[in-house]
Amino acid sequence: MRSSQSLNKRSDLLWWKQALYSPRLDSSYRTLGPLTLAVALAVDLADNVSPIYPRSVDFFLKETLRDVLDEGTDTEVALTELLEQLQQLPDAEKQLLEDLSNENEGRKSLGSCMADIVKDKMNADEFFNHTGLEKDTKIFLGELTVWLFHDLQANTLVNTK
Numbered sequence: 001m002r003s004s005q006s007l008n009k010r011s012d013l014l015w016w017k018q019a020l021y022s023p024r025l026d027s028s029y030r031t032l033g034p035l036t037l038a039v040a041l042a043v044d045l046a047d048n049v050s051p052i053y054p055r056s057v058d059f060f061l062k063e064t065l066r067d068v069l070d071e072g073t074d075t076e077v078a079l080t081e082l083l084e085q086l087q088q089l090p091d092a093e094k095q096l097l098e099d100l101s102n103e104n105e106g107r108k109s110l111g112s113c114m115a116d117i118v119k120d121k122m123n124a125d126e127f128f129n130h131t132g133l134e135k136d137t138k139i140f141l142g143e144l145t146v147w148l149f150h151d152l153q154a155n156t157l158v159n160t161k
Contacts, residue, residue, distance in 0.1 A: 046152035111151030
């Protein structure tokens with residue numbers, strides 16, 4: 001029974017990767033900008049993978065991003081630039097980060113702070129203060145996608161009763 005479920009899940013994930021379709025946005029990944037794509041892939045995969053998963057899923061996610069962006073996953077982007085782009089996303093795309101919204105004070109996850117940025121609950125200075133990241137930090141888009149995926153999976157584990 002478990003073997004069958006595992007095979008079905010793998011089949012579903014391979015289908016998802018081939019289709020390059022975001023169920024949350026009801027849109028092709030190829031029509032999305034790089035930042036929205038990174039966020040949507042992380043959210044959509046988190047919706048379909050249990051919170052405890054093999055490390056190979058991280059690589060599966062990065063390769064799916066690479067399938068859409070080609071070598072764009074290897075481009076370093078300044079976090080300050082990403083924060084500016086986040087604030088300009090359309091409302092439907094901002095909703096992708098809703099699951100990571102967190103009202104706690106003190107140190108927060110990257111995803112939670114990104115959710116607060118899109119909701120205008122936090123500014124860039126607060127973002128860097130809460131995450132502990134430096135303002136001159138740069139990140140590869142593939143790393144950002146995996147980081148958000150980890151935040152989503154950790155959030156699911158924390159909220160599971």
